[in-house]
Amino acid sequence: MLLEARELSVSYGRTQAVQNLSLKIEAGEIVTVLGANGAGKTSLLKALQGVVRPAAGDVVFKGASILGRSAARRVADGLVLVPEGRQIFVSLTVHDNLLMGAYTRSERPDREIEAIYERFPNLAQRRDMPASVLSGGEQQMLAIGRALLSRPALMMLDEPSLGLSPLLVKALFTLISELNRDGLSILLVEQNTHMALATAHRAYVLELGRLVLEGDASSLASDPRMAEAYLGA
């Protein structure tokens, strides 16, 4: 098992954002976490990332509890989040944004950056421009490229398709499949249920912080309870 959340709870004061949630990701999997606005998806990712301390439960990564590890240490260990809204540095160049992804490493990441440019030619053309000139889709590619430079074992993506045109959404999910085929394990939080279930192997559905459905992505795609989970929220 690559990552396990065990009976995890996240609270903000009296708001229980995640309640007693257990989920697993095996090496090689794409697992998607679905749910309406406020279901607790980002809170779950923040707890896994280490920026929010869970109120209860455990997070086990590569066989060991990581609750005591800082967020930076978790990145160095291979647990990397591409946050909601991308959060790239718009005043830095594209190239410097990519370099930020390799800040935990001592050797120069030149070869890996070239590989990122080969994968994303639009980024290569704009490598010396400020990231503010990038389109929404290009910014998402930059955020993913930066995360790849951290050499993740598990990449977590928080609503990467948000705000992208249908064409770019399709390209994004194709990229996610390709990265997975190259060996990357992926935890994908999405509101684009249709595309997420078409791309992932397994899925978990949250409603108001609680797990209400889990299973193979293909069987959940045709499960009538999927619609209920969204209407109920």
Ligand SMILES: Nc1ncnc2c1ncn2[C@@H]1O[C@H](COP(=O)(O)OP(=O)(O)OP(=O)(O)O)[C@@H](O)[C@H]1O
């Ligand atoms: N920093 C915070 N302080 C207080 N309450 C918060 C905080 N962050 C989130 N919440 C609350 O926790 C609950 C879960 O929020 P969360 O952002 O995890 O949901 P989400 O599934 O990611 O939603 P969205 O799809 O809108 O991104 C919501 O009720 C939200 O209002």
Ligand SMILES: [Mg+2]
């Ligand atoms: Mg969110």
